Amino acid sequence: MKIIDGGICSVKGVRSYGIKPGKMGLAVIVGEGNAAGVFTRNKVIAAPLIVTREALQKNGKLAAIIANSGNANAFTGEEGLADAREMASVLSTKLGVDSELIGVASTGVIGRKLDVGWIKDNIDEVVDSLTSSPQGNSQAARAIMTTDTVPKMAAVELNTGICIGGIGKGSGMIEPNMGTMLGFVYTDAEVATDVLDSCLKKAVDKSFNMVVVDGDTSTNDMVLLTATGASGIKPDMNEFQQGLEHVLTDLAKQIAKDGEGATRLIEAQVRGAVSEGDAKLVAKAIVRSPLVKSAVFGKDPNWGRVVAAAGYSGADVDQDKISLAFSNGSDSAVLVDNGKIVSEDNELLEKLGSIMGSPEVIIKVDIHMGDSCATAWGCDLTYDYVRINAEYTT
Amino acid sequence: MKIIDGGICSVKGVRSYGIKPGKMGLAVIVGEGNAAGVFTRNKVIAAPLIVTREALQKNGKLAAIIANSGNANAFTGEEGLADAREMASVLSTKLGVDSELIGVASTGVIGRKLDVGWIKDNIDEVVDSLTSSPQGNSQAARAIMTTDTVPKMAAVELNTGICIGGIGKGSGMIEPNMGTMLGFVYTDAEVATDVLDSCLKKAVDKSFNMVVVDGDTSTNDMVLLTATGASGIKPDMNEFQQGLEHVLTDLAKQIAKDGEGATRLIEAQVRGAVSEGDAKLVAKAIVRSPLVKSAVFGKDPNWGRVVAAAGYSGADVDQDKISLAFSNGSDSAVLVDNGKIVSEDNELLEKLGSIMGSPEVIIKVDIHMGDSCATAWGCDLTYDYVRINAEYTT
The missing domain is CATH 3.10.20.340 (ArgJ beta chain, C-terminal domain)
Known part of the structure; x- marks a missing residue:
């Protein structure tokens, strides 16, 4: 296993891009395959998590992820749920894929209506710029930042040539709000959904779940793992788990280090x-x-x-x-x-x-x-x- | 029930005094009777708590309490335990009561040897000044302060004339150390030890146990309740419980309000x-x-x-x-x-x-x-x- 650059864009079959012109940011990641997710244990759960969990439960697959920063779309009731579905639908139309294959994530202020109009206004720019170059990775990582001071990314290449890469964001406040931990992780290995599920759960327990910035648990925390299978390789599961844990732990440490106000x-x-x-x-x-x-x-x-x-x-x-x-x-x-x-x-x-x-x-x-x-x-x-x-x- | 002044010294049969010339402080409270205690749930338990718990388990009674500030006598091993027993012995000799009837409490820095010599040097001054006047109460309440900014006391008189009064200290740092919550509560009601036990536990659960300054639990937390019986009155237990909860809640709120750095x-x-x-x-x-x-x-x-x-x-x-x-x-x-x-x-x-x-x-x-x-x-x-x-x- 070796540590490589490029985050999610080092993974075959993944393209991404993002913009962050002001408080609101928009990221899109395209990468189709079997997928698994881990969600906040907070009983107050934000609307995008409900939509993403439904998609995973129904299909065990994702085709793309749309994520915004600047508004958590949490504690926003039925209207918020409709807004989260609308986000999925906007990307689905643009990409021409089933909206039930789209993961949705949000981070930012709680309890305020999401400006879906802004997302519609900017979706073309983001989707038209989708790229598998390193810039796609760093633009997406920046677009999901709130008060994070640096974008967070990590990637490894296993001995078999399989890549695992991820981007994440951590506990920053953009506004009167929880910090949120988000992680979007991709691999080009061929892995079944149920296996991804157990690998992700195990890796998150050792990484994201071991980070404490202030002990508050966000309504929006979510980690998604998608296996595009584009390498055509079925991984050695021990090595795969090790690689996955490396990527998630690396992201988790970056999140801890960049906690609000942190110097160490x-x-x-x-x-x-x-x-x-x-x-x-x-x-x-x-x-x-x-x-x-x-x-x-x-x-x-x-x-x-x-x-x-x-x-x-x-x-x-x-x-x-x-x-x-x-x-x-x-x-x-x-x-x-x-x-x-x-x-x-x-x-x-x-x-x-x-x-x-x-x-x-x-x-x-x-x-x-x-x-x-x-x-x-x-x-x-x-x-x-x-x-x-x-x-x-x- | 009416709220009265005087803290522990409003309770018949109680005398107290204390000094706090520098970082170290020394308080003594004399008041004999059935007694109950509640101790920290931290698995690292300071030596004085071990000594006090033994006394209560053996006798169900206390004759007096000796408490110092400036050193927690915690994580001090066998030597620390010997020092805590020495504190009890010093007061026992001076008062002429069995050392197994003496409660011992400490608050301050963890992991440093207690200066028992200082306590011996100052015990005469404190014991010779013991008084049932309000000054005795406030001197004792001040002597157990660490970075508390105000002494904490509360008292009520029940309709039957029974008094319940207490002093406490809260979460302040004197040095590299946990804040400690201490509460010494007295009543002149006639109450059996097992009844005191359940009354105290119930009241602490609603008061001291509902205070959070920073979520850290001290190695030295302790609340002691002694019933001198000096009023000669057996209380109505509902009213007694209500009075006890009032005193403990009042102390708990004073502790929260005076949390480290607190403005609200x-x-x-x-x-x-x-x-x-x-x-x-x-x-x-x-x-x-x-x-x-x-x-x-x-x-x-x-x-x-x-x-x-x-x-x-x-x-x-x-x-x-x-x-x-x-x-x-x-x-x-x-x-x-x-x-x-x-x-x-x-x-x-x-x-x-x-x-x-x-x-x-x-x-x-x-x-x-x-x-x-x-x-x-x-x-x-x-x-x-x-x-x-x-x-x-x-």
């Missing part, structure tokens, strides 16, 4: 838990803790907050067994060893200083109670997070 | 849930949401975030049935009515402006699915929260 990526690596569920509870509690997040912003190796988060996570934890280290990938500083506090000599303090100043702070916790592990990603809590989310007034 | 109290009132558990999930999700908290700081009536929090809370919620209003106690502005967005005319916007500028913002949600209700308290998320928790460097 926090990675919590937990091992030694009695179950994978427990390992996830601890890892997510650490990256969710506002105290840990504030400490990382302040470059403070405040391990007491990490231990406390492990303690209240709900997982089986014994304070006399925990080990804890901060790392930046190259250097590592052990602060607690099997429940014993390591005395902080000058060498340790110097190492800690350089680790806490790194753009990626890795918090390693070993619970020493079992064999399970998990990794979660988050970002620091900064003045800018508060500013971004407080200063907009409806 | 947020009260989430949820009704129409299918169960009390569901109502609590929704109420706590709202006051925990960093997006809702930031919006309240920014005076932004951002109801989309409230609806989204209800949706991901885990409770049964139907977006087509939700009603939602913002209120400040006198004015109320309905924004969503049975799933329909209320159009925001000038009158509504004006009312909203005044509500969002109030020191207490009440968010009322009716789920319209059942008969259960719950209330939770929190505070806004501000630049100062980030500053307080980021700028300290170990």
